[in-house]
Amino acid sequence: MDLNFTPEELAFRDEVREFVRTKLPADLSERVKAGQALRLEDYRRWQKILFERGWGAPTWPKEFGGTGWDPIRLHIFEEELALAGAPKPVPFGLRMVGPVIMAFGSREQQQRFLPRIVSGEDWWCQGYSEPGSGSDLASLKTRAERQGDYYIVNGQKTWTTMGHQADWIFCLVRTDPNAAKPQQGISFLLIDMRSPGITVRPIITLDGAHEVNEVWFENVKVPVENLVGEENKGWTYAKFLLGHERTSLAGIGSSKRELGRLKRIAREETKNGRPLIEDPLFAARIAQVEIELMALEITALRALSAESKQQAPGPEASILKIKGTEIQQALSELMMYAVGQYALPFERHSAEENDFASIAGPDYAAPLAATYFNLRKATIYGGSNEIQRNIIAQRILGL
């Protein structure tokens, strides 16, 4: 039992720090630290820099172009990047479809798709949720019918993050509507977003942003070689992917960075002529979140070291998802309340770039309310926190 990093791990941390110090573009880290949303080209730029250093896929094994790092090194790497204000990893390629293709894809699919994810040439989005199938994902209706060498896909996906920007979408589709159980008739298809018959419509969210989309499929022809694994076995792959998604949602490094930002704002703001951070009630609110975050970090490290002994993340990942997202929301809430009345003015510089201009009050106040509203999604996506509690109840507590 030792909670300290080994000398080798500390040396690795220095190496990562040095890399970030010299290679992370200042304009990117400034946007991240100020809570401004990033554009696709920002993510592209950063992925290229990581790729050139050989760190394009930190979570992947070496044989697929990854780093082969153990969970502790991964944790150090992710934390250093997040603290420095690096763009957060986009999960759809690296954390979702990548591991599925590695585990269940054909040799050809691995060679075709994986290198382009690591290099940042291809960007992916996720075709899981449908209007009638959210928490009850297995009830999905998007249909894929085999016709010769193709599947013909018809249906609709929704809440598709980056759907308007991605090159590819990985989709759960129903290939056998007559299967005994809904889970049994599902397949996992990789679909080129440029295929004729795909229509992407924006969904504007409560913060005025365009992040998510509806994706419509009308007689979209998908070559059968884009089927991952076996037909009608897609549910197994889907669950494997969801486990990976949950672990990546804890966001401990970025929460630590946001905690630092909260404290800076609370030192800057005044209440009755004194810094807000000296207000006993507000200080206690910050302390409460910081303590939760300290606990979560150790919980995450415990889960990661257990994970390294298994194939896929276990149900413990749900703890990380629940606590991680609650902490993210609490931090965004405190930051908004920290600026008092200046949380209210709300104007976008440019809706497309999700940039906020300070129209009244300090610059740091401008994006805070939008972030607070936006982050309500965190307890809904990736399996709502209610669903995560069901997973813990059923699979850990055996209820």
Place this chain on the structure above:
Amino acid sequence: MDFTFTNEQQLLADTVQRFVREHYTFEARREILRSAAGWSREIWQELGGLGLLAINVPEEHGGLGAGPVETMLVMNALGAGLVLEPYLGAAVLTPSFLTKLDDAAASAELLPLIATGERIVIVAHQEPNARGELALVATRAERSGDGYVLQGKKSVIAHAPTADEFLVTARTSGKATDAAGVRVFRVPRATEGLAVRAYRTFDGQCAADLEFERVRVPSENLIGAEADTLAALEAARHVALSALCAEAVGIMKAVNDATLEYTKNRKQFGQPIARFQVLQHRMVDMFIHAEQATSMSYLAAIKCQDADVQERRRALAAAKTLIGQAARFIGQQAVQLHGGMGLTDELMVSHYFKRLTAIDLTWGDADFHLQKFAEAL
């Protein structure tokens, strides 16, 4: 003890509810939101036509001289419709302030115009870093010739862009947080040196920061007696806080209804999600929060004109604390229970959530009022 409303009060509530139902549909509201001004003078005149702008104006000045209970019923209904027009500021705070200030000439001139909706007058008081604190006025009014020169800044003044005229607090003596030395000046919208930087707040309402750069006003624009100014402002804010609490309660009931309806219709795992006990208990907690908020809104309405200022402060701080907390819980959980749909601009629920959040942030959030209450234990 009697919690029933009179027939007149019930009639008033029905009238406003019907008006909101017929004139403030989601689509109609969206049109107003998308317009350049962000509010509708036509709606304002209709509210005037219904007599709603006269509720807080005394009868001697052409008003109805009704009380906080009537205001509460109106605000419940305006809240449910997320009405964007400046009712809280122009029809509650301003007439209450003028009435308490009791400046005969100003009341005689302004209150009748306010009662009909012909003139919109907005109180410009809040300054940067106020965080809900009432007695913070750094804006200066220096004597100069036969008038005054105003210099200073007012921050996030709700509905300022709708104003024809402002009632501006400024200090003729003392430090920014002194209780004495604060006076009120009438300042028409089009006054040289006054910059109104207009914007929307995240709930879609309009607001502005006001900058006074050597703004000259004649002596007759100074209204009220010095000794009365802050006390009158506090009394008016108590009435307005009570109205704001009532608005929040109107929204809470509407958003709880919407959530109940949604979870009964949304089916997952072969049944309405409202069948799941975890969601039932959540909605029970939302309901309890709304009931507790309703009770505190009643208390606020009954106490907001109490002669005992300590009693008033205590009641309003308690009400705003509990209602701010309830607003946060209900708003967040309503979105959560709507799932992805709760995050879209397309449903009313996200708009309710944003207004509830704005209400908590207005004139001191729940923690601010909790501390005020605690200090007076």
